[in-house]
Amino acid sequence: MRIGLFGGTFDPIHVGHLVLATVAMEEGKLDRVIFMPAGLPPHKVGKHIAAPQHRLNMVKLAAGREPRFQVSDWELSKEEVSYTIDTVKWMRKQYPQDELFFIIGADMLADFPTWHAANEILQIVTLLAVPRPGFGELNAQQVWEQLPEHFRRRVQIVDMPEMEIASTWIRSRIQSGKSIHYLVPLQVEDYIIQHHLYEYRLGIEQTVPVAANDVLDQSRWIVCEQQIREYAMEQLSPYRFRHVEGVVQSAVELAKKYGVDERKIRVAAWLHDVAREWEPERLLAEADRLGIEQIFYIAVDLLHGPIAAKLAGEKFGLFDPEITQAVKYHTCGRAAMTVFEKVLCLADAIEPSRVYPGVDQVRRLAFNSLEKALAVQFDGTIAYLLQRNKPICVNTLLARNEWWQEVAETPADGARTNGNNS
Ligand code: DND
Numbered sequence: 001m002r003i004g005l006f007g008g009t010f011d012p013i014h015v016g017h018l019v020l021a022t023v024a025m026e027e028g029k030l031d032r033v034i035f036m037p038a039g040l041p042p043h044k045v046g047k048h049i050a051a052p053q054h055r056l057n058m059v060k061l062a063a064g065r066e067p068r069f070q071v072s073d074w075e076l077s078k079e080e081v082s083y084t085i086d087t088v089k090w091m092r093k094q095y096p097q098d099e100l101f102f103i104i105g106a107d108m109l110a111d112f113p114t115w116h117a118a119n120e121i122l123q124i125v126t127l128l129a130v131p132r133p134g135f136g137e138l139n140a141q142q143v144w145e146q147l148p149e150h151f152r153r154r155v156q157i158v159d160m161p162e163m164e165i166a167s168t169w170i171r172s173r174i175q176s177g178k179s180i181h182y183l184v185p186l187q188v189e190d191y192i193i194q195h196h197l198y199e200y201r202l203g204i205e206q207t208v209p210v211a212a213n214d215v216l217d218q219s220r221w222i223v224c225e226q227q228i229r230e231y232a233m234e235q236l237s238p239y240r241f242r243h244v245e246g247v248v249q250s251a252v253e254l255a256k257k258y259g260v261d262e263r264k265i266r267v268a269a270w271l272h273d274v275a276r277e278w279e280p281e282r283l284l285a286e287a288d289r290l291g292i293e294q295i296f297y298i299a300v301d302l303l304h305g306p307i308a309a310k311l312a313g314e315k316f317g318l319f320d321p322e323i324t325q326a327v328k329y330h331t332c333g334r335a336a337m338t339v340f341e342k343v344l345c346l347a348d349a350i351e352p353s354r355v356y357p358g359v360d361q362v363r364r365l366a367f368n369s370l371e372k373a374l375a376v377q378f379d380g381t382i383a384y385l386l387q388r389n390k391p392i393c394v395n396t397l398l399a400r401n402e403w404w405q406e407v408a409e410t411p412a413d414g415a416r417t418n419g420n421n422s
Contacts, residue, residue, distance in 0.1 A: 016165040087116040133162040246351030275304040333399035375403035
């Protein structure tokens with residue numbers, strides 16, 4: 001028998017998953033597809049996902065009408081993180097004589113080499129990869145071409161029209177009170193409504209500005225942080241996401257030192273770079289749509305800050321001015337920055353993965369004087385831009401001039417950065 005294993009968070013399962021499973025079954029000549037909802041998927045540790053029982057019930061409702069679809073709760077019944085290697089080993093024991101496949105979208109295929117024991121997985125299963133739009137312009141074939149040779153032999157591309165539908169989008173539609181009709185099977189839609197799933201009341205629809213020390217209670221902040229972290233992970237490469245994780249860590253350390261609200265600085269840090277890897281055309285189009293001030297157009301690299309600040313309101317109902325201003329100005333700075341803004345800006349410059357010459361000096365200064373550290377940092381940025389004959393945002397000059405006296409007092413061996421923060 002040819003058996004396809006279809007692993008997913010399924011939060012919630014949608015018609016894209018079902019079409020994918022059907023086409024993979026036909027194209028891969030599978031006799032059976034086993035849906036395997038993940039208990040705690042490795043790439044989602046620390047993120048908010050719906051309770052395992054709900055996800056399992058929805059998968060069962062969705063898969064119930066096709067006799068060749070089966071659902072397994074094996075991963076859900078384990079308490080530890082669900083690594084696919086453990087699942088395929090278990091499958092091999094269940095089906096010692098059969099040919100095994102693992103069904104996977106192009107986005108996950110691109111990440112596959114980083115999975116736990118990826119080589120070993122491919123000794124047990126062949127991957128059946130389906131195209132998925134919106135992931136760095138790569139289609140499944142292009143992702144395949146970038147895989148190492150020994151992986152490519154064990155990956156089969158399935159021909160399927162791309163479907164731009166994702167669980168994240170479905171959840172955000174529910175949160176904004178929009179219909180999910182036809183995006184999930186009817187029984188799943190009924191289940192979601194009946195159990196009030198995904199109805200976090202953070203609210204894209206929330207129009208009342210969220211002020212500092214606002215009404216958001218602790219759990220709402222947790223949901224807010226989780227949603228923004230999830231969005232950052234979707235938008236960014238693993239490399240950039242690791243930088244963002246570092247910024248969160250440094251921002252919290254600085255927040256403790258300077259008495260800044262840790263909850264809020266974490267949210268700001270997750271948010272600050274969500275648009276950092278967008279193509280210039282997309283940045284310019286979004287900046288126009290969102291009405292970003294002209295001052296930021298001086299360098300396209302500056303646009304991701306104000307765009308992220310606007311997206312906070314549009315996508316997550318987050319209008320807290322302390323957070324949005326810090327995100328808006330995190331790259332260029334400005335005159336009269338608040339302590340909160342300085343903390344984010346500096347955390348971006350000193351997070352652990354930064355390696356430019358002089359970073360250790362800025363790190364040390366950061367815990368003595370925010371202003372001194374930032375002045376040295378901005379000096380380096382200005383020098384870097386001048387060397388490359390690039391324009392300098394007037395906000396950066398204003399910020400730097402404000403701390404001029406403090407820079408003048410910095411010892412001669414003071415750090416000089418050679419890079420532009422982002
Ligand atoms: P997702 O969270 O992407 O599932 O997880 C997919 C599987 O990867 C799970 O079994 C995880 O345990 C496993 N994983 C991930 C990372 C590391 C490791 C394992 C490890 O062992 O180290 P979703 O519910 O979001 O999606 C399920 C599948 O459907 C995915 O392959 C996704 O790419 C695909 N998909 C689509 N493909 C094409 N068009 C669409 C799609 N929507 C979802 N519209």
